Amino acid sequence: MKYAVLGAGAMGLRYGILLQQAGFPVDFVEIWDDQIEKIKEQNGVYVSRDGKDKHLVPVNIYSPENYEGDPDVWIVFTKQMQLEDALKRTAGSFKDHQYVVSPMNGMGHIEKINKYFKPKKVIGGTALIGTVLNGAGDVDFIGASGAGSMHMANQTESPDDTTHQIVEEFTKANLNPTLTTNFLGTLMAKVIFNSVINTLCTMFEIQMGEYIQGPTAEKLGRQLINEAFDVCERAGIKLLNTREEEWEIIRHVSTDTNPLHFPSMYQDMSKGRPTEVDYINGYIYELGLKYHYEATTHEFLRNLVHLSEFARDFDPKSLEA
Structure with missing residues (x-):
């Protein structure tokens, strides 16, 4: 099948390039002008793996307004805050026959995607695949070839032939997909993972491998996991993993799969x-409030991240009289 990636950032480039290398036609649609201009200027994307073997990979990239392709499948990988604008600008290229796969971080994207695609054509996903965008036109794949994995689930929880074909082609591209029939449970499992790894690594500016060696890593991680599971149980969401399994995934990925990775929130x-953070820890907290439960640790971390954002951007000159 033919694919189009909406959002040619770190993860969008990795998915698209791996599919392209597996023999499938891929277009990239991007709303960041600098990315488009740089890739066109250098006739491709510079790709390295763990900072080594940097080489140029030719790709086709377009702005939403200039894209005239008709892919079978869209892969959506924008940031949550940019998604609504990206979908609106690209809407002229959406067709009834197309499917969409979205392994984005956080929650809130499915409702936006549903405005343009029928639920039976929407496949949610999660990705435990580390990738870093060093700058415009320069991406670094973290981990050995074939490292990382993902889960996918149809919004209707009824996989069809096209879904199975997508899974087969993702497998050929070494994306290591697992198809489930638990839509919300699949998505929330990654939200919980990110609520620990992304937020804590960002707050302390550390790689995943450094976090997991910390003396309080497990205690902090389990506290966040337990709150998130409490929320999901009240919301009637059956998660893919047990609390113990969720912690073991965090431990394994941080220790063995991506110890050198700085999560996307840190980037x-x-x-x-x-x-x-509002779509990860904030989502867990807001979901809990709907069921009269306060995930206070998640709200505390969300506020800490926002304070850190403010401090990062604060101009001390504003204090001068």
């Missing part, structure tokens, strides 16, 4: 961009 913070 946003360090580059002066807004973080997605």
Whole structure:
């Protein structure tokens, strides 16, 4: 099948390039002008793996307004805050026959995607695949070839032939997908993972491998996991994992799979961009309130991240009389 990636950032580039290398046609649609201009200027994307073997990979990239392709499947990988604008600008290229796969971080994207695609064509996903965008036109795949994994689930929880074909092609691209029939449970499992790893690594500016060696890593992680599970149980969401399994995934990925990885929230913070904390820890807290439960640790961390964003951008000159 033919794919189009909406959001040619770190993860969008990794998915698209791996699919392209597996023999499938891929287009990239991007709303960041600098990214488009740089990739066109250098006739491709510079790709490295763990900072080594940097090489140029030719890709086709377009702005939403200039894209005239008709893919079978869209892969949506924008930031949560940019999604609504990106979908609106690209809407002229959406067709009834197309499917969409969205392994984005956080929650809130499915409702926006549903405005343009029928639920039976929407596949939610999660990705435990570390990737860093060093700058415009320069991406670093973290981990050995074939490292990382993902889960996918149809919004209707009824996989069809096209879904199975997507899974097969993602497998050929070494994305290591697992298909489930638990839509919300699949998405929330990654939200919980990110609520620990993304937020704590960002607050202390550390890699995942450094976090997991900390003397309080497990205590902090389990506290956040337990609150998130309490919320999901009250919301009637059956998660893919037990509390123990969720912690073991965090431990394994941080220790064995991506110890050198700085999570995406850290990358946003360090580059002066807004973080997605409201769509991760904030989502867990707000969901809990609907069921008369306060996930206070998640709310505390959300506020700490926002304070850190404010401090990062604060101009001391504003204090001068």
